[in-house]
Amino acid sequence: MRIDVNAFLGAHPYRRVPGTSPDGLLRAMARAGIDEAWVSHLPSVCWRQPMEGNAWLYDTVAREPRLKPVPALHPGLAGWEGAVGEAADRGAPAGRCDPLCYGLDPTGPEMRVLAAACGAAHLPLMMAVRLEDPRQRHPNDGVAELAAAAVRALIRSDDDVRLLITHADRGFIEEVHFGSTPEEAARLWWDVSWIWGPPEDHLETLLGTIGLDRFVFGTGQPLRIPEASVAKLDLLDLAPAQRAAIDSDNARGGLLR
C-alpha cells in the first residue's frame, strides 16, 4: 500500500504540465505503484478565492475512490470556517493553506486561528514550502518560500494542530524539528518529495536523526514525476516494516489518528 499525500489535479498557471487530469493522475499512480493520492486543486493555489476550487475537487474525487480531497482553506476570506467543517464532514485527510500564495502572513493572526480551527476539527493542515525550484520559476511567480520559522510558530500556536509540510529539504526539516519540543515535533509530518538521496544521503540521515515515524510518502505530481520519491526510497536499505511506515502507515496511523 502506497499513499501519495502530495498530489495535484488541474493545470499549472506558469508552464505546460502533462497529466493534470484525473485520468492522467491515475495513470501516473499506476505507473509508480501508488494506490491512493491526496489531491489538491492546483489552479486555485493562485486564485484570489482558492476555496472556489473545492467544489470541483469534491465532485471529482467522489467519482474515484483512489483519490482523497485536500481542500483549500483561506482564513482571510469569508466562509473559511465552513470550509474547515465541510472538510472534516467529508472525511478529507487534510486541508491545505499556502499562506504566501494567498498573500497572508504565515505567522499572522489569520493563520493562527486556522491552525486552531484545524486542531479542533482533527483536520491536519498541509502547507508546501515551495511548489517549484525557485531557479526555474516564471518571471511573474515571485511568491516567497515558506520559512522554517513560520512552521515553528504555527506548531507552537495550538496544542492540537497537526501539520503536514511538503516540499521541504533537509535543512528546513532539521531546523524545525530540533527547534521544537518533542511534543511539538510529534505533531509534524514531512513528505519525502524534496529530500535528496544518494550520494548526499540526506533522507537516510534524517531517518536516523529525526526518526522514521515523521516521514510520509509524497511526490508533488504531476509537477514532478512520482518516480523520484519511489526511487529515493528504493535506494535505502529499509526493512519491509520501515518501508511500509513511510509508504502508508505513518499517514494512516499517525497523521490521521
Next chain:
Amino acid sequence: MLIDVHAHFYHAASPRADWRERNASRLAAGRKIGVTIHVASILGSWGRTSPTYFPSPRDVEHGNTALLALQQEHPDLIRGYVTVNPNYTAHARAEIARCLGAGMVGVKLAASRRATDPLLDPICELAAERGVPVLHHVWQHRRHDRPGQEASDGRELAVLAARHPQARFILAHIGGGGDWEHSLAALRAAPNVYVDLSGSGVDGGMLEACLEAAGVERLLWGSDLTMDTGWAKLRYLERLLPPHDLELVQWRNAARIFPRGAFPAD
C-alpha cells in the same frame, strides 16, 4: 549497460570531512541502479583553496590527479573528464594533454569563463582534435550573473558549438535548475550539442520536451549530485521509450560521442 555522463567525486583536500562516504555512496547507489560507468569530474578543491567554479591551476591539477587515482582504483567503473580553467590557456591545454594521456575521456568546462568568450576556443579546438566531448556546465536561462560563477546558458553554449562544429558538447544537467525550456529552444539548431538529463529537477513534462527538442539521439543519461532523480528519470523513460531508443539514452549515444574504447562495450 548504463553510462552516467555526469558524476562527481571528492578528495581529501576538498572541504568535506565525509568525502570518502560520499564517494562510496555514489558507487553503492550506482550498483543498485545498474550504472556500468561513472564519467566524473572533480572541480579543483571544491572551494577549499580556490572557488569551485574558478579553480586555481594548482587545484585543477590536484583535483584531476585525484580523479585519475580513482580511475586507476576502479578501472571497471570510473572514467574522467579533465577539468580546466580556460583563463589559464597554456595550463588548460597542458592539463588536457596530461590527463587524456593518462586515460581520461572528456573535458569539463564549468563556469570560469562565459561560453561565448574566445578564450574557450583553444580548449574546444583541442577537444575536437583529440575526439573527446566537452561537458559544459549550464545555467538553464541565466537572466543575470550569479555569485560564484561566470555561468553560461543554453543559448551561449549554442554559440560556442556553432564556432566549433567538429567538437561535441554536452549541455550539463538539464534538470539542474533554471528554465530548461529556454535551453531546449536554444539547442534545436545546434546538432553538436547533446543533452545530459541529470540534475535534481524531475519536472513533469521535461523529458518529453527533451525528446521533442533534441531527439532521442542527442539525449544522455546522467545523475550529477542526486542519483535518486537520475534513477527516477530512467524509470520514466523505460515506460516512455521503446527498448532500442532507451538503449540510446542509457549508453549508445554516449558510446558514440566519447572516444572509441572509452567504455567496455566499445
